[in-house]
Amino acid sequence: MRLPLPRWFAHRGGGLLAPENTLAGIRLAAHMGFSAVEFDVMLSADGTPVLIHDDTLERTTNGQGAVAEIDDARLFALDAGGGQRIPRLDEAAWLCRQLGLLANVEIKPSPGMDRQTAQVVCEQVGRLWHGAAIQPLISSFSLAAMAVVQEVLPQARRGVLFEVVPSDWLAILQRLGAQSLHCDADTLSKSVLRDAVDRDIPVLCYTVNDLAQAESLLADGVSSLFTDRLDLFAPGRGR
DSSP states (O other), X not given: OOOOOXXXXXXXXXXXXXXXXSHHHHHHHHHTTOSEEEEEEEEOTTSOEEEOSSSBSTTTSSOOSBGGGSOHHXXXXXXXXXXXXXXXXXXXXXXXXXXXXXXXXXEOOOTXXXXXXXXXXXXXXXXXXXXXXXXXXXXXXXXXXXXXXXXXXXXXXXXXXXXXXXXXXXXXXXXXXXXXXXXXXXXXXXXXXXXXXXXXXXXXXXXXXXXHHXXXXXXXXXXXXXXXXXXXXXXGGXX
8 A cells, every 4th residue: 555645744744843742742743744753762661652853751741760660640741841641552643644644654663672662553453543544553673573564464555664775675565565665865766766767766864954955855755854943944934
């Protein structure tokens, strides 16, 4: 299954304009005209999939400690910025459906929890987006997690994430049944991009916050870009 891809994804919900990985950020992205958002999902100590990027709480909340060691009662009492709390995956899913947004669900396992996290996320994604007109895109840096996605949600659109694209990237995508290549814009080589474009494999790049870089990547054939600068690349600005 191939999804039509927008040019821009709002990175971690609202980019730099809202607390990251929060419902407020998702709402802001929709309000500014974005049709797609990206957010990160890992498990709490109770096994609940929640939106947060780091393994630990310090950078994005007023809490301390490892996310995987904090139960839901304590986790959801924290401030994730501006009075927002850490959302559950089901809350983000229903909001994206309500707003008509394409969601890139990035599986972000805590150390050693790759398969467990992917299993729970897949079960919820299959249920929460069942019958939805806009199906999500699932991605991860974890190849073990993506193998679970292939097993549990073989019909899902999925992409593999790399910081630096390895020489055997195509074999990895084929082995995992992935349809898109996601990578760091700063390390993407011309040869990899050319090979992907020739094979009709969409390339999605993070995190692009510079106009000149964005124009160059899109001209070279990159399909979509993740940005923190919602103010610079809001659809209404004609980028």
